[in-house]
Every structure is written in C-alpha cells, then in structure tokens.
Amino acid sequence: MSLETLTYLVVGLTFAVYIGIAIWSKARSTGDFYVAGKGVPAIANGMATAADWMSAASFISMAGIIAFAGYDGSVYLMGWTGGYVLLALLLAPYLRKFGKFTVPDFIGERYASQGARVVAVFCLIAISFTYVAGQMRGVGIVFSRFLQVNIETGLLIGMGIVFFYAVLGGMKGITYTQVAQYCVLIFAYTVPAVFISFQVTGNPIPHFAFGSEVAGTGVNLLDRLDQVVTDLGFNAYTSGSKSTIDVFCITAALMLGTAGLPHVIVRFFTVPRVRDARKSAGWALLFIALLYTTAPAVGALSRLNLTNTIQTGAVGSPDGNLRYDDRPEWFRTWEQTGLLTFEDRNGDGRIQYYNDGNPDFAQRAEVLGWAGNELTVDRDIMVLANPEIAGLPNWVIALVAAGGIAAALSTAAGLLLVISAAISHDLLKSVFMPGISEGQELMAGRISAAFAVMVAGYLGYNPPGFVAQVVAFAFGLAAASLFPAIFLGIFVKRVNRQGAVAGMLVGLFFTYGYIEAYKKVFFPPLIENTAEHWFLGISPEGIGFVGMMLNFAVALTVSRLTPEPPVEVQRLVEEIRVPN
Amino acid sequence: MMMESRSRQQAAYWRDTLRLLGVLLAVWFTVSFGFGVLLVEPLNRLPLGGFKLGFWFAQQGSIFVFLILIGVYVVRMGALDRKHGVEED
Structure with missing residues (x-):
C-alpha cells in the first residue's frame, strides 16, 4: 500500500473513533458541557489532561527545538513538567473543592468582584486564542505534507472534526476524545523513538539509548x-548558550505559566472528589512524562542522524560532504514543502551544513572553500521527518501523521471549550444576562464554541505575523496574571479585591509591555531584542517570572493598605482548604 | 462549641499541609532550578553512566523527581486527611 493510502486510512480511522465518542457522550446540561458532570475518573482525567496539554508544539516542535538548542532546550522540559507539581500541590485540589465551572468563576467569587472576573476573562481569552492559532498551524503542516492536500482543505477538515465533538459533546465529549487522542499520540511518538534508539545505539529504550554508546x-x-x-x-x-539567569527565568515563567493556564486548570474541575484531583494531577504528569522524557532522546538522536547524513566524512576531507545529487528521498519530499532548503553558495555541488555565525570557525571555513551554511532546516520537521530519515516502514510514518493531528486537535478542542465557557458562563450568565435559563446558557455555550472554532480556523489560515512571537506572551501572561490571583486566593486570606485586581493589572501590563518593547506583538519593536538590551539579561520569554513577582508584591502591599475581605469570603477560603 | 472545634481542627490540618508543601517544594526547587540550572556546570563534571550529571537532571532526572513528588503528596495528604478527620466520604 502506498504511503498516501496508508495515511488516509490511519488518519480516517482515528477520526471515525473521535466522532463515535462524540455521539456517545453528548452533553445534556451545562454541568456536562462545562465540567463533564464532574464524573470523570482520576486516571481518565489524567490522560485527557495530558492530551489537552500536549499540543502540536510538544508533539511536532519540541524534540526539534531540543535537537538544535541542546541544553538550552531543557527550559521546555523542566518548565512544562515542573508546572504540574505546582498545579497538583497548590491549585488543583482547592479549585476542585471550590467546585464551580471556570477559572474566572473562582476569581470573581473569591474576590467578590465582577471587575476581577472580567479581568480574568480577558486574560483567559488572550492566552487561549494565542494558543489555538498555533494548533491550527500544526494541523495545516501535517495535512499538507502527508495527505497532499492544500493547507486550507486540511484546516477545514480539522475544524469540522473539532466543531463536531466540541460543540456537540462539550467538556464530556472532549474528555473522552482526548483519552483516545492520548493513546494515539503517545503510541505514535514512542514507536519511531524506539526504532531509532535501537538503530543508533542497539538499546531500544530511548531513555537508556540517550546515555548509551553509539553502536560501533x-x-x-x-x-x-x-x-x-x-x-x-x-x-x-x-552546554548552553543562554545565560544562567535567563535559563532560570524562562524555566520559572514556563512552570508558573503552565500552572496558570485555564484550559489545563479547568480539567481538574471535572473529577468527582478532591482526592481525585490530587491523584489525577499525578496521572497527568505520568502520561506527559512518557513523552517529555522521550523527547530529549529523540532530539539528540535526530541531530546526530541529520549531521551524519550531511557530513558523511571528516570535516575538511574532499568528499566529506554529501553530494546534493545523492540526497536521500526524504530530503526531496521535505524540500517540496519549503521547510528544508538548500542553496549551493560555493557551487561545489555538495552540502555544507555548519555554523557560519561563529567567528572562530570562519577562518577554517574559508580555508576549506565554504561560503556559508547551505542548509536550512525548519525545526518543526524533525519529529515528522524522523521515521523517514531512519528509513522506517510506511505505517510508522502514517502513525506519526495521525499522532501529530491528535495532539493538535485535542489541545485546540480544550482551548475552544474554555473560551466558550468564559463567554457563555462568565460574561453572559454571570455579568450581562443573569436571567437566562440553563437551556439558553447551554445554547449560548454551543454558539460561542462554534464561533471560537471559526476564529481559530481563520487564525490558522491567516496566521498573524505575531503567532510565533506571542507564545512567550501566553505563558508570561498566565504566570503574571492568573497564577498569582489563584494562588493568593487560596493561601493568603488577607488578600482582597483591591490587591488582586491591582496585582493582575500590574503583572499583565508589565509583562505585555516588556514583550511588546522587544518583539512585534501589535507594534514594531522599540528596542533591539538582544541580550545586552534586556533588563538584567532576562529575555522576553522569561519576563513573565518578573511580572509574577511584581504581581505578588503589589497584591500583598495593596491588600495591607485596604480593608480586609468580607467575612463570607474569609469563610469561603477556610472551606476550600479542607476536603470535606 | 462545634464550630470552634471545627475551626481548630481546620487550623491544625492547614499547618500540617503547609509543612508538607514546604518540604516537597524545596525538593522541587532543588532538582530543577538547583541541579538543572544553577549548579549545572559543577555537576556536569560528574558522570552518570553516559550522561553528565547536571545535563541529566535538566533533561531527565528532574522530571522523574517531579513524578515521585506528586506520588508522595497524594499519599501524605491522604494520611493528613484521616489524621485530622477531614477526609471525604
């Protein structure tokens, strides 16, 4: 069977499963729609959380980023897993005890303020749309490479599927599809990793291969x-090239941002009891760690494979570089996507792949007659191209395509649901139209989910130039606005409405302002984005950590200077601290 | 009287909870920010199988420790719930 037929078959089969689940688990009440009726077992919720969390970025991009960044890539590994420790220990059980539907629900009630709720809704929507645009791009890449359709068609198919199960099934539909999607994506990730580990080192377990000898x-x-x-x-x-303080701040911003992401937090509202919320965070991290501890091995192995493919002999030997005419099949297919490009700068018909930005190497390159790096590899193709580079059978390649789509769709669906819940529950039901019935609220939820799917599709088709730039923004924002507001709401009884709102606003605007100054979010950057211009050497990716510290400082100070929260609120805080 | 004993019970439970969280978060900080970031260079001089130790903590070890931490948390919190009589039915 040809690769294309196989891919259609595997991807089609997974789609049929997702749709079947959606029909089986249709939402009948707002409780079903927002939090799956609070009846999801801890282990299933753990799996769903893992799929929800691991996006196209985790599945497609992360190992590629690590492959090219080496030690510097550790910020993602520690940041995107360490956040779960904070989530499990500091937030999940208490938010579950609180027992409402959304993150703005908690902030609104804990600070007895509709203003705080609206600020939280604003942060939530900014974070979630940034994210969803990235997922849709991931779906587009996979479709255009493996199914030979254009990106628009790919997007429409993806939107159609998500529309079906998110609008119909709500959180209940999403949860059980995510369980299925987790199984698909983890299988798709591990199989090629095992093959490649075995090929290179003779040890099939990637974690061990990572520390083993290269065969021969x-x-x-x-x-x-x-x-x-x-x-x-x-x-x-x-060894890395980033400064220690920057690595520290980026890791911290990613960890705290992870713990503050609304689509992840809301998953812990779906379990029956507080102790399930604790357990379920553990399951989630276990399922995530399966991929996250495999990824660095994949990164290292694929970097070695790529380099060995191009640099076939010793550096400087006359036939040490691969002749362009001898390039392998996978090289040709990826060239067609434009994500892998070759330019013969010195006209010798061979590929030179080296760091032409390194002044110490420049002289050597000149002696060798190299006129600059000739190969550009988009980091996003490393995981997708891996099975082809290693010459694995076609069914593995088809599986990887299905896995990439599963990762992107599961995250997109989770994000769309929190967006729709924020609109129908937090804005309509809680602030603007408190009189609507449950049936009307459910309908409003479905309409806003449908609307969000369309906006996401538009953003995927027409990605604003800033999508790649603002991922830092999404994490920084979550770390600097939502995380402190929730954390203080549980752990510091004295923090009141004035403190929380002032803290969120300061964290939000400081973080946004810093990123805007160095990167193009809405306006052209004001300051050159290089280390010598950064505040204390902290890059825009890591500034969310500073924003969070400011938020804490402002919230605590302002609360001290203003009256303490009302007695009912203090009682609420005491109640959420105990499970019964 | 009932109210008072409930709030005393809650306060004792909360003190124990905070102590547990403090210990677990200290470990969390040490393996990631400590071993994986601040001390990575000195630790890299020590080998662990085919790894440099600091690099291993940054890309593998810290994640394994995070898992253990949540496991310990689930078990210890269950015990605290029972000790203070605040477990769910």
Whole structure:
C-alpha cells in the first residue's frame, strides 16, 4: 500500500473513533458541557489532561527545538513538567473543592468582584486564542505534507472534526476524545523513538539509548554529539548558550505559566472528589512524562542522524560532504514543502551544513572553500521527518501523521471549550444576562464554541505575523496574571479585591509591555531584542517570572493598605482548604 | 462549641499541609532550578553512566523527581486527611 493510502486510512480511522465518542457522550446540561458532570475518573482525567496539554508544539516542535538548542532546550522540559507539581500541590485540589465551572468563576467569587472576573476573562481569552492559532498551524503542516492536500482543505477538515465533538459533546465529549487522542499520540511518538534508539545505539529504550554508546564507535551518544557539532562550529550539545539567569527565568515563567493556564486548570474541575484531583494531577504528569522524557532522546538522536547524513566524512576531507545529487528521498519530499532548503553558495555541488555565525570557525571555513551554511532546516520537521530519515516502514510514518493531528486537535478542542465557557458562563450568565435559563446558557455555550472554532480556523489560515512571537506572551501572561490571583486566593486570606485586581493589572501590563518593547506583538519593536538590551539579561520569554513577582508584591502591599475581605469570603477560603 | 472545634481542627490540618508543601517544594526547587540550572556546570563534571550529571537532571532526572513528588503528596495528604478527620466520604 502506498504511503498516501496508508495515511488516509490511519488518519480516517482515528477520526471515525473521535466522532463515535462524540455521539456517545453528548452533553445534556451545562454541568456536562462545562465540567463533564464532574464524573470523570482520576486516571481518565489524567490522560485527557495530558492530551489537552500536549499540543502540536510538544508533539511536532519540541524534540526539534531540543535537537538544535541542546541544553538550552531543557527550559521546555523542566518548565512544562515542573508546572504540574505546582498545579497538583497548590491549585488543583482547592479549585476542585471550590467546585464551580471556570477559572474566572473562582476569581470573581473569591474576590467578590465582577471587575476581577472580567479581568480574568480577558486574560483567559488572550492566552487561549494565542494558543489555538498555533494548533491550527500544526494541523495545516501535517495535512499538507502527508495527505497532499492544500493547507486550507486540511484546516477545514480539522475544524469540522473539532466543531463536531466540541460543540456537540462539550467538556464530556472532549474528555473522552482526548483519552483516545492520548493513546494515539503517545503510541505514535514512542514507536519511531524506539526504532531509532535501537538503530543508533542497539538499546531500544530511548531513555537508556540517550546515555548509551553509539553502536560501533565505543563513544557515548552525547559525547559523540558534542564532538560532531563542535567540529562544525556549533555550540557543544550539552552546554548552553543562554545565560544562567535567563535559563532560570524562562524555566520559572514556563512552570508558573503552565500552572496558570485555564484550559489545563479547568480539567481538574471535572473529577468527582478532591482526592481525585490530587491523584489525577499525578496521572497527568505520568502520561506527559512518557513523552517529555522521550523527547530529549529523540532530539539528540535526530541531530546526530541529520549531521551524519550531511557530513558523511571528516570535516575538511574532499568528499566529506554529501553530494546534493545523492540526497536521500526524504530530503526531496521535505524540500517540496519549503521547510528544508538548500542553496549551493560555493557551487561545489555538495552540502555544507555548519555554523557560519561563529567567528572562530570562519577562518577554517574559508580555508576549506565554504561560503556559508547551505542548509536550512525548519525545526518543526524533525519529529515528522524522523521515521523517514531512519528509513522506517510506511505505517510508522502514517502513525506519526495521525499522532501529530491528535495532539493538535485535542489541545485546540480544550482551548475552544474554555473560551466558550468564559463567554457563555462568565460574561453572559454571570455579568450581562443573569436571567437566562440553563437551556439558553447551554445554547449560548454551543454558539460561542462554534464561533471560537471559526476564529481559530481563520487564525490558522491567516496566521498573524505575531503567532510565533506571542507564545512567550501566553505563558508570561498566565504566570503574571492568573497564577498569582489563584494562588493568593487560596493561601493568603488577607488578600482582597483591591490587591488582586491591582496585582493582575500590574503583572499583565508589565509583562505585555516588556514583550511588546522587544518583539512585534501589535507594534514594531522599540528596542533591539538582544541580550545586552534586556533588563538584567532576562529575555522576553522569561519576563513573565518578573511580572509574577511584581504581581505578588503589589497584591500583598495593596491588600495591607485596604480593608480586609468580607467575612463570607474569609469563610469561603477556610472551606476550600479542607476536603470535606 | 462545634464550630470552634471545627475551626481548630481546620487550623491544625492547614499547618500540617503547609509543612508538607514546604518540604516537597524545596525538593522541587532543588532538582530543577538547583541541579538543572544553577549548579549545572559543577555537576556536569560528574558522570552518570553516559550522561553528565547536571545535563541529566535538566533533561531527565528532574522530571522523574517531579513524578515521585506528586506520588508522595497524594499519599501524605491522604494520611493528613484521616489524621485530622477531614477526609471525604
């Protein structure tokens, strides 16, 4: 069977499963629609949370980023898992005890303020739309490469599927489709990783292969990689190029941002009891860790494979570089997508792939007659191209395509649901139209979900230039606005409405302002985005951590200077701290 | 009287909870920000199998420890719930 037929078959089969689940788990009440009737078992919720969380970025991009960034890529690994410790210990059980539907619900009631609720809704929508645009781009990439359809058709199919199960099934439909999507994506991720680990090191378990000897060389994988890449003028794989303070702040911003992301938090509203919320965070991290501890091994192995494919002999030997005419099949297919490009700068018909930005290597390159790096590889193709680079059978490639789509769709659906709940529940029912019946609210929820799907589709088709830039913004914003408001709401009884609102606004505007100054979000950047211009050497990716500290400082100070919260609120805080 | 004993019970439970959280978060900070970021260079001089130790903590070890932390948390909180008589039915 050809690759294309196989891919259609595998992807079609998974779609049929998702639709079947949606029909089986149709939402009948607002409770079903927002929080799946609070009846999801801890382990199923853990799996759903894992699929919800692991997006196209985790599945498609992360290993590729690590492959090219080496140690610097650790910020994503620690940041996107360490956040679950905070979520499990500091937020999930207490929010479950609170027992309402949304994150703005909590902030609105804890601070007895519709203003606080509206600020929370605003943060939530900004974070979630930023994210969803990225997912839709992921769906587009996978469709256009593997199903040979254009991006628009791919997007429409993806939107259609999400529309069907998110609008019909609400949280209940999404939860059980996410369980299925988790199974597809983790299988699709691990199978090629096992094959490649075995090929390169003889050890099939990626975590061990990562620390094993490269077969036939007697040298450990990481030492070998350090050697191979430094020979070409790149940074050693195991040591980073970012400053320590920046790595620290980025990791912290990603961790705290993860713990503050509304589509993740809301998953913990769906379990029956407080102790299920605790357990379920543990299950979620276990399911996430299966992929996240495999990813760095995949990154290292694919960097080595890629470099060895291009640099076939010793650096500087006359036939040490791959002849362009001899390039492998996968190279040709990815060239067609424009995500892999070759330009023969020195006209020798061979591919030179090296770090032409390294002044120490420039002289060497000149002696060798190299006129600059000739190969550009988009980081997003590493995971998708991996099975092809390793020459794995077609069914593995088809599986990876289905996995990438599952990862993108599951996250998109979770995001669309929090957006629709924020509109129908927090804006309409709680603020503007408190008189609507449950049936009307459910209908409003479905309409806003449908509307959100369309906006997401538009953003995927017509990605605003800033999508890639503002991922930092989404995490920074969550870390600097929502996380402190929720955390203080549980742990510091004295924090009141004035403190929380002032804190959120300061965190929000400081973080946004800093990112806007260096990167194009809405306006052209004001200051050059390089380390010597950053505040204390902290990049825009890490500034959410500083924003969070400011939020804490402002919220605590303002609360001290203003009256303490009303007695009912203080009693509410005491009640959410205990499980019964 | 009932009210008072409930609030005393809650306060004792909360003190124990905070103590547990403090210990777990100290470990959380040490393995990630400590071993994986601040101390990565000195630790990289020590080998762990085919890894440099600091690099291993940053890309593998910290995640394993995070998992253990949540496991310990679930068990210890269950015990605290029972000790203070606040478990769910």
